[in-house]
Amino acid sequence: xxxxxxxxxxxxxxxxxxxxxxxxxxxxxxxxxxxxxxxxxxxxxxxxxxxxxxxxxxxxxxxxxxxxxxxxxxxxxxxxxxxxxxxxxxxxxxxxxxxxxxxxxxxxxxxxxxxxxxxxxxxxxxxxxxxxxxxxxxxxxxxxxxxxxxxxxxxxxxxxxxxxxxxxxxxxxxxxxxxxxxxxxxxxxxxxxxxxxxxxxxxxxxxxxxxxxxxxxxxxxxxxxxxxxxxxxxxxxxxxxxxxxxxxxxxxxxxxxxxxxxxxxxxx
Amino acid sequence: xxxxxxxxxxxxxxxxxxxxxxxxxxxxxxxxxxxxxxxxxxxxxxxxxxxxxxxxxxxxxxxxxxxxxxxxxxxxxxxxxxxxxxxxxxxxxxxxxxxxxxxxxxxxxxxxxxxxxxxxxxxxxxxxxxxxxxxxxxxxxxxxxxxxxxxxxxxxxxxxxxxxxxxxxxxxxxxxxxxxxxxxxxxxxxxxxxxxxxxxxxxxxxxxxxxxxxxxxxxxxxxxxxxxxxxxxxxxxxxxxxxxxxxxxxxxxxxxxxxxxxxxxxxxxxxxxxxxxxxxxxxxxxxxxxxxxxxxxxxxxxxxxxxxxxxxxxxxxxxxxxxxxxxxxxxxxxxxxxxxxxxxxxxxxxxxxxxxxxxxxxxxxxxxxxxxxxxxxxxxxxxxxxxxxxxxxxx
Amino acid sequence: xxxxxxxxxxxxxxxxxxxxxxxxxxxxxxxxxxxxxxxxxxxxxxxxxxxxxxxxxxxxxxxxxxxxxxxxxxxxxxxxxxxxxxxxxxxxxxxxxxxxxxxxxxxxxxxxxxxxxxxxxxxxxxxxxxxxxxxxxxxxxxxxxxxxxxxxxxxxxxxxxxxxxxxxxxxxxxxxxxxxxxxxxxxxxxxxxxxxxxxxxxxxxxxxxxxxxxxxxxxxxxxxxxxxxxxxxxxxxxxxxxxxxxxxxxxxxxxxxxxxxxxxxxxxxxxxxxxxxxxxxxxxxxxxxxx
Numbered sequence: 001x002x003x004x005x006x007x008x009x010x011x012x013x014x015x016x017x018x019x020x021x022x023x024x025x026x027x028x029x030x031x032x033x034x035x036x037x038x039x040x041x042x043x044x045x046x047x048x049x050x051x052x053x054x055x056x057x058x059x060x061x062x063x064x065x066x067x068x069x070x071x072x073x074x075x076x077x078x079x080x081x082x083x084x085x086x087x088x089x090x091x092x093x094x095x096x097x098x099x100x101x102x103x104x105x106x107x108x109x110x111x112x113x114x115x116x117x118x119x120x121x122x123x124x125x126x127x128x129x130x131x132x133x134x135x136x137x138x139x140x141x142x143x144x145x146x147x148x149x150x151x152x153x154x155x156x157x158x159x160x161x162x163x164x165x166x167x168x169x170x171x172x173x174x175x176x177x178x179x180x181x182x183x184x185x186x187x188x189x190x191x192x193x194x195x196x197x198x199x200x201x202x203x204x205x206x207x208x209x210x211x212x213x214x215x216x217x218x219x220x221x222x223x224x225x226x227x228x229x230x231x232x233x234x235x236x237x238x239x240x241x242x243x244x245x246x247x248x249x250x251x252x253x254x255x256x257x258x259x260x261x262x263x264x265x266x267x268x
Numbered sequence: 269x270x271x272x273x274x275x276x277x278x279x280x281x282x283x284x285x286x287x288x289x290x291x292x293x294x295x296x297x298x299x300x301x302x303x304x305x306x307x308x309x310x311x312x313x314x315x316x317x318x319x320x321x322x323x324x325x326x327x328x329x330x331x332x333x334x335x336x337x338x339x340x341x342x343x344x345x346x347x348x349x350x351x352x353x354x355x356x357x358x359x360x361x362x363x364x365x366x367x368x369x370x371x372x373x374x375x376x377x378x379x380x381x382x383x384x385x386x387x388x389x390x391x392x393x394x395x396x397x398x399x400x401x402x403x404x405x406x407x408x409x410x411x412x413x414x415x416x417x418x419x420x421x422x423x424x425x426x427x428x429x430x431x432x433x434x435x436x437x438x439x440x441x442x443x444x445x446x447x448x449x450x451x452x453x454x455x456x457x458x459x460x461x462x463x464x465x466x467x468x469x470x471x472x473x474x475x476x477x478x479x480x481x482x483x484x485x486x487x488x489x490x491x492x493x494x495x496x497x498x499x500x501x502x503x504x505x506x507x508x509x510x511x512x513x514x515x516x517x518x519x520x521x522x523x524x525x526x527x528x529x530x531x532x533x534x535x536x537x538x539x540x541x542x543x544x545x546x547x548x549x550x551x552x553x554x555x556x557x558x559x560x561x562x563x564x565x566x567x568x569x570x571x572x573x574x575x576x577x578x579x580x581x582x583x584x585x586x587x588x589x590x591x592x593x594x595x596x597x598x599x600x601x602x603x604x605x606x607x608x609x610x611x612x613x614x615x616x617x618x619x620x621x622x623x624x625x626x627x628x629x630x631x632x633x634x635x636x637x638x639x640x641x642x643x644x645x646x647x648x649x650x651x652x653x654x655x656x657x658x659x660x661x662x663x
Numbered sequence: 664x665x666x667x668x669x670x671x672x673x674x675x676x677x678x679x680x681x682x683x684x685x686x687x688x689x690x691x692x693x694x695x696x697x698x699x700x701x702x703x704x705x706x707x708x709x710x711x712x713x714x715x716x717x718x719x720x721x722x723x724x725x726x727x728x729x730x731x732x733x734x735x736x737x738x739x740x741x742x743x744x745x746x747x748x749x750x751x752x753x754x755x756x757x758x759x760x761x762x763x764x765x766x767x768x769x770x771x772x773x774x775x776x777x778x779x780x781x782x783x784x785x786x787x788x789x790x791x792x793x794x795x796x797x798x799x800x801x802x803x804x805x806x807x808x809x810x811x812x813x814x815x816x817x818x819x820x821x822x823x824x825x826x827x828x829x830x831x832x833x834x835x836x837x838x839x840x841x842x843x844x845x846x847x848x849x850x851x852x853x854x855x856x857x858x859x860x861x862x863x864x865x866x867x868x869x870x871x872x873x874x875x876x877x878x879x880x881x882x883x884x885x886x887x888x889x890x891x892x893x894x895x896x897x898x899x900x901x902x903x904x905x906x907x908x909x910x911x912x913x914x915x916x917x918x919x920x921x922x923x924x925x926x927x928x929x930x931x932x933x934x935x936x937x938x939x940x941x942x943x944x945x946x947x948x949x950x951x952x953x954x
Contacts, residue, residue, distance in 0.1 A: 008772050015768035018761050022788055025799040025836065028810060029791065032802070059335040082692040089688035093681065101689070103942060104696050110889055110942060111704075112897015112934045114913045118920045118927060119703035122710060142700050145692065154848075174684065199786075203793050205900065223794050225328065227521045240795035247790035252783040467903070469918070515825060515907045522904060525801065529808050531824075652715050652923040656733075659915040662908075663739035 033237035051234035064222035075140035083148025091156030108143040117210030131213040139211040144197035151193030306391030318352040322577040325377040352577035375572040381416035382634040393567040403586040417565040425565035427603040429595035432561035438533040464535030467516035469658035475502040481557035490641035492633040499649040540599025558628030711928035730929035747912040751895035762842035770850030825907030842887035849883030
């Protein structure tokens with residue numbers, strides 16, 4: 001490694017500051033969740049665990065959490081299937097229009113959420129009889145495809161076609177090759193993609209606002225609504241703090257899992 | 269439950285108002301031709317046993333079953349009392365409410381001023397036989413038979429609650445005694461640099477209310493019926509105001525935060541927010557020029573199969589206890605006179621039983637090309653233009 | 664049209680008929696994206712040429728360029744477009760300035776056993792609600808009373824308050840992980856041998872960085888910038904909460920889409936065109952495969 005000692009020290013300090021930049025606001029959220037007062041003002045008015053109690057006994061937040069988890073799972077499942085198929089196609093084949101196809105896959109995340117949101121809203125409400133939970137799943141799946149695709153594509157590239165050729169040479173059919181050869185090799189990349197897709201869906205608010213059926217409250221929508229309610233802001237802080245704490249473990253394990261074999265490309 | 273109110277304000281915008289010419293022409297004066305009202309029969313009664321089910325379409329916070337806050341539950345007791353199993357669906361905008369009502373399947377709906385007329389003229393709701401709603405007798409007279417809940421002397425629903433948009437100010441920075449919106453509009457205001465207008469096109473009506481008092485020559489009689497000249501005057505006033513603004517606010521938390529921090533020193537507000545401020549430092553008043561406000565109505569779907577349960581709900585939600593509970597939780601004035609016997613403090617806070625207080629409160633309506641104040645010689649500026657003008661102003 | 668590196672005619676049908684296999688693989692994702700997504704975008708774009716009836720508010724399906732004319736001839740709107748573009752560029756630059764060194768640190772300086780933890784630390788904030796984070800920044804940036812003001816007070820400074828700068832800071836915070844992660848992945852793929860070779864040839868650290876690392880990392884930086892740029896371009900909630908008087912493109916779209924969908928649609932085509940131009944410009948760098 002050629003990086004000089006001085007550069008290393010400077011970069012380490014810089015990174016430390018950057019991590020502080022990332023975590024100070026989260027610390028503010030955590031501290032505010034124990035704020036005895038009712039707004040988000042700083043410094044807190046006093047220490048209290050009452051909001052944690054209130055959050056855990058709040059039925060609305062539990063229902064919203066379940067809605068978000070179910071939505072995330074549905075959207076991730078669809079994105080996994082479509083993203084993997086697309087990655088296999090684009091990773092293994094060169095064909096006319098390949099660039100356009102990859103652009104099309106990226107488009108839902110590259111175009112601003114509000115555009116995706118009102119475009120889907122317009123079609124769903126004008127032609128397809130209104131918004132439901134299903135429309136929300138469709139919208140989320142659309143922008144989740146790209147993260148699964150990216151992770152899967154990086155893996156497909158790295159694997160090369162050799163193992164599959166070998167499998168075919170041994171007489172395996174396409175599906176058998178996928179189940180017994182390709183899929184096991186891609187598993188960790190898919191897990192990473194799935195986690196990211198789930199996370200993306202879980203915290204999405206803009207597209208969600210425009211495509212959620214009436215009465216469907218995902219966690220971000222619940223949070224948005226509660227920021228407008230008197231006396232509920234600290235509960236929102238509790239929910240956010242809780243999510244951060246709970247999310248560290250799965251992220252860490254998937255990360256360990258995917259780095260223990262070959263590292264996936266892209267966002268994970 | 270300020271989402272609801274916020275969304276409602278947005279929804280005034282959302283109103284792709286299908287109000288027919290007939291309605292627009294006479295909505296405030298009651299003088300319009302109402303040939304466009306579909307002939308929907310009124311239920312003659314009597315209200316018998318419940319059908320066992322009721323599908324309610326409501327603003328969030330209007331039909332609570334304890335799931336948001338265990339202490340807010342007036343749906344559960346209704347189910348026990350009537351045997352009508354309730355299914356509540358909340359909506360975010362008046363548009364959504366109208367669309368859902370048009371789709372059918374819902375028995376009652378809590379409609380705002382901008383949705384109620386659309387539902388009436390669209391034939392989605394039925395006139396109400398108030399003889400079957402005993403508690404209607406106790407509704408404040410100044411909420412009955414208004415342009416947004418009745419047509420041609422026929423009532424279409426039971427009023428729920430109302431509120432006015434107030435002026436709040438920082439006593440330390442702006443002065444002890446303030447009673448006029450001028451602190452939010454005039455360039456020499458002591459609140460310059462700390463003005464906090466509400467961030468919605470409907471706020472143009474607030475400017476119009478101020479102009480009604482300060483520029484009577486414009487001839488504005490209804491802040492939701494502005495012809496192009498009047499509208500331009502309101503927009504110019506708002507452009508002037510923009511130089512004084514610190515932040516436009518659109519949610520409860522942002523306003524509380526900014527007002528308490530002392531960066532927002534004069535702003536529009538709601539009574540329920542004001543309740544959280546320290547009266548020693550933050551003043552609140554309904555300004556002398558008058559104010560904008562809201563008033564909602566419970567209505568019954570035209571083809572409801574659960575008519576008995578629907579009438580039972582109308583009476584239930586209008587009863588003094590439930591009306592008091594629901595409006596207190598939402599943060600607005602109850603519509604039932606007797607609710608004030610239960611919680612005189614709430615009524616005092618929200619001025620429920622002071623008819624004079626409401627005389628210059630202009631309830632939200634949807635501006636259409638046909639002027640809502642009955643003028644037929646000019647075209648008024650429709651809401652879609654309000655919305656664009658607001659975007660341009662904010663840009 | 665389709666080719667594959669594999670040639671032996673064994674295995675299943677798909678294996679022996681690459682085109683059929685390609686079609687089978689692509690059918691579902693393409694059907695989904697073309698029908699659901701492109702279809703919706705096309706419908707929206709079409710709407711932009713319609714208008715609304717001033718009286719009923721209903722859509723009037725007559726072809727007109729009025730909405731586009733209005734969008735492009737109103738100075739206030741042009742100002743908002745430019746402001747939004749400036750904010751998106753500012754956020755992207757800040758994310759690059761912070762993200763690239765951090766990614767380099769994570770991939771090349773930190774010990775290998777710490778890397779999963781560091782990546783987890785970068786990913787974790789993505790799980791804290793977007794809204795909560797924006798509100799946390801509101802609390803941080805509040806003039807006189809916020810954490811930033813509190814921190815800067817000893818230096819005689821105050822928080823920047825709410826405006827363009829606070830929007831840029833907040834958006835940088837929100838989208839930083841989307842910059843760090845692809846760049847980090849790029850750094851981990853950088854072969855040590857290449858760095859050694861550069862050093863062997865006498866290149867100093869900076870020179871190595873500029874001539875060896877940057878060309879390889881560049882596509883990943885562009886990939887990250889696609890996220891930071893387009894996420895910023897379309898945001899409107901952040902401006903609502905920490906923008907003070909300032910609004911962005913998205914606010915105009917959001918404000919008008921219910922009352923005047925054609926106008927909102929015309930306005931929404933601006934960020935679409937900007938993003939498409941950007942994607943077209945960076946396509947050659949290979950960035951699209953490093954997202």
